[in-house]
Amino acid sequence: MKLWLLLLPGLGSIVFLMGSALYTIMIQSVGLHTELGASLDYWSDTLSDPILFRSIEYSLRTSVLGSLGAVILAYPIAMWLRKPIPGKTAIIGLLRAPMFVPGLVAAFLLINVISFHGILNESLLALGVIDKPLRITNDKFGWSVVMLQVWKNTPFALILLSSSINSIRSDVLDASADLGASAWANFSQVVFPLTIPALQAALILIFIGALGDFAFASIAGSRNVYSLSVLMHYTATAYYEWEKAAVIGLVIMVLSGLSAILITLMTRPFANRTRPVISASFLERSHEK
Template identity: 50%
Template sequence: MTSAAATNWKQAIFIGLLLMTGIGPIVLLVGTVLGMAVAQSFGYFNFAGASGFSLEFWAKQLPSPLLRASLLYSLKIAFVSAIVSVALAYPIALWLRNPFPGSITLGALIKAPMMVPGLVAAFLFVNLIAFHGFLNEVLLGLGLISKPFRMQNDRYGAGVMLLQVWKNMPFALLLLGGAVRSIHTDLLDAARDLGAGAWARFRKIILPLTLKAMQAALVIIFIGAAGDYSFQAIAGPTSVSSLALYMYTVQHEFGQWNEAAVVAIVLMATALLGSLILAAAAHILFGGRRA
């Protein structure tokens, strides 16, 4: 082996060791938890009886209408929250692209929800929309309604989606804002000089050049919204649960650890497949466009 090849091998080993110090513990911990959840769903690590391979818990949960309803509800919340958050973040990112007096302060205020814990945000939201909350009291005081009306725990999960968008739109703005600012002004000016309108510039230049940031925002927001517990527990509908809340109910109320592990696997698979679908759809719709 030549000295150059030996040096390359040493560098590769050194880089690998550096990566392992950071990635290794993460992979170990995540892999351990994931492996235990999969094993538990098949009857191992059974805290309520004998452990051993069994498909019983999958056979009980997969046909369950409660699991199916929770799956569809979580998918709806996650897809709507991710798409609406990104759709709202784009015009704000374009607006803040060129600095103006107060733009830094305004941008910081818009990103403020990122600093509010989800459970605190849910409680604040409930105070706003409760039967005798701030919004109802204001409407009563203005004479717009004769009696309070119920907005909390609506059957469609609109309150949860509103909370998700309020919490996640600033994160999408953080990702998209950097991508939008990286686009050279000369490129947009050239497109304008060639007759491209605002929508054409957005569709053929901005969207393709910010595709990676858009995909990242969609995927991260979708995964977080699909696995939401706090917003659902405080402000969600009472007629249906999210997958996370349903998993907690199966374990806490009925003591079925193995069936709860099945729900956990379904939740993780939903988050993975849904995020891949969103990223692929964004690439198909916008990835092939060029100015």
């Protein structure tokens, strides 16, 4: 009983806030608060609209690429920071700087970097890599949003992965290297499986945040296809269809939950994978000796 009393303030507030928000959006999605009463027409109209499915495709694409890009970029940095290097504290602080920049401010700042006449295009033109500026911002595919998501979320992925990588004992890595494991085998067969829980947490949290992100999508996103968050915003504020906006909000929540389950199921086998890290050439040399 005392344990429940200790959990009640924190757990109770979370359940109350999440439960009340979920209840409100659910009754709003069926129009229960209107004079006409409950109706599933809002669901049928929204789910039959091709604009919604284009938004789902766009949001899933940018979220998947953004979360994967952040994690892929964070892994080598985390492995490098594991080593004793001069100025390590300053480097870590610099790498975490994007976390302290609000998303809306970051979007405006990075737009100047990747815009048609931004720093990136001007640098590529000066180096002779391209003949004319590339239109990266507001592109139909969503590369500008992906770049912003990677820049913003890499420090968060770095924190989770670094703590997991640093928990691996050095003698474990040294032993596999002494047994003939290459650097790639050491990472793929030792480090990667041991950091799967941190990888799962990073992918899930970054993906869900990117899926519901509004700041980056509204500024740097496509002007032909809206993300789910932008579509929900315009549906509610421009067309005053709050019931359909609630349906889109529930779609985002369902996609977030399904994606979390899918990420967990897809990454779990890598944690249980057991393969020899000793190279065959090393065994042959040892046998000859």
